[in-house]
Amino acid sequence: MTYWLFKSEAEVWSWDQQVAKGDEGEQWDGVRNYQARNNMRQMKVGDLGFFYHSRAEKEIVGIVSVCAEAHPDSTTDDPRWECVDIKAVRPFTTPVTLAMCKADPRLENMVLVNNSRLSVQPVSEEEWKVVCELGNTAP
Template identity: 75%
Template structure:
């Protein structure tokens, strides 16, 4: 299993909207960055991810699971763009803010800090364990 972080502006797509989709989940569409697209192309069903609210909140607010591997993004006719489908697994007990991540030396190399603008990014197993611990959620 691999781990990921999915960033979304709550005004565009929020954790509550993701939860409302239930087990059917939703396409993680609209990604127009080649690196983020390529990460999605490597995802497998069952991979887990952090759902991160960007902009105002800047925090991990939930856990999601990949439920469909990369396929054409339905929001465009341009065949360069793919997406995966994800479903909400559950909220975190304690949101993990960007400031919390930045101040934890163990997370100094996390993509969230090094490449903060990337909307889909990998998370190492160790980073996953640490952030889950900070968030008060079982791994």
């Protein structure tokens, strides 16, 4: 299993909207960055990810699971863009802010800490455990 982080602006697509989609999940569409798209191409069903509210909150608020592997993004006719589908697994007991991640030396190499603009990014197994610990949430 691999781990990921999905960034969304809460006013565009929020954790509550993701939860409301239930087990059917929702496609993670609209990504127009090659590196983020390539990350999605590597994902397998069952991979886990953090759901991160960017902009105002800048915090990890939940855990999602990949429920469909890379497929054409339905929001464009351009065949270069693909996306995965994700579903909510559970909320974080305590949201983990970007500031908390930056302050923890165990996360100094985390992509979020060093390149917070990338919308879909890998998370190492060790980083996964640390963030879950910070959020008082079972990994």
